[in-house]
């Protein structure tokens with residue numbers, strides 16, 4: 001078996017969820033940030049609900065046996081999608097008033113939840129408060145289990161940023177927080193958090209590591225040294241000869257390339273943990289493998305265990321090296337990489 005595997009910890013996932021107040025919904029769009037939405041949902045039975053991007057993702061959860069509330073964050077794209085929202089008893093975001101037309105035309109007797117989305121400064125999706133209030137009036141007479149007034153922060157990652165608030169009208173619950181706000185902004189009004197990235201053990205707060213935030217590592221992307229060679233000073237390694245040996249060097253080759261989700265943007269020097277040593281990436285990431293400079297670690301042999309990210313080298317460190325964020329690395333872990341869950 002190819003020794004590139006994502007080891008996933010249910011205990012760490014549950015621990016991270018517990019860092020949030022009760023009433024925190026787990027955001028598991030994009031197949032649970034790449035971890036597998038159904039598995040993640042089944043690991044978090046205490047979550048009052050789950051949020052996904054679209055109806056197709058919600059149906060995967062329902063058909064995977066998830067019976068509790070599921071929120072569709074982008075709401076319906078077409079009026080006919082209200083039929084699925086009703087049939088699968090989904091909660092739906094309404095971010096522009098026209099989305100409500102399809103709901104009001106249907107004579108469905110009861111709805112799971114309507115979340116009116118306010119634009120408080122992200123300027124991506126959402127309505128002004130007055131427009132949202134007209135929506136609240138239009139649905140006033142309907143049987144709806146949950147009415148929620150929600151907004152999404154653009155700058156919660158910056159602990160010094162002033163966050164724009166919105167107050168829910170009577171009869172509506174309030175939902176504002178993402179991971180960063182839920183973990184750091186205890187001064188905000190009590191509201192239902194919608195937590196994503198922190199559940200998976202990465203930090204989205206500037207200047208604070210996952211450790212600082214009390215989060216545990218959920219994913220270890222593990223590989224193994226499958227070849228070793230001596231590369232004389234002046235020779236180069238990999239496509240385009242990007243890395244050139246400044247001394248006689250030992251180069252280890254490991255499975256894990258951009259087709260696995262290990263980004264081709266990783267520069268020389270990106271840290272790779274091999275047998276307890278932090279060793280630098282040397283040369284371009286290929287489709288299926290990487291090359292790492294282990295000259296300083298003579299004990300590294302073929303078969304040595306490696307961690308591309310995880311508990312010894314954090315996904316945030318690796319993401320920073322590649323000028324991206326942990327969200328993108330997690331979401332890009334390819335299907336061909338086996339996910340192996342353990343209880344511990």
Ligand SMILES: Cc1ncc(COP(=O)(O)O)c(C=O)c1O
Pocket residue numbers: 027073152177178179180194195196197198204
């Ligand atoms: C509307 C909404 N709420 C909550 C989240 C969760 O954000 P995070 O993963 O930063 O916790 C997202 C993710 O982008 C989102 O789009």
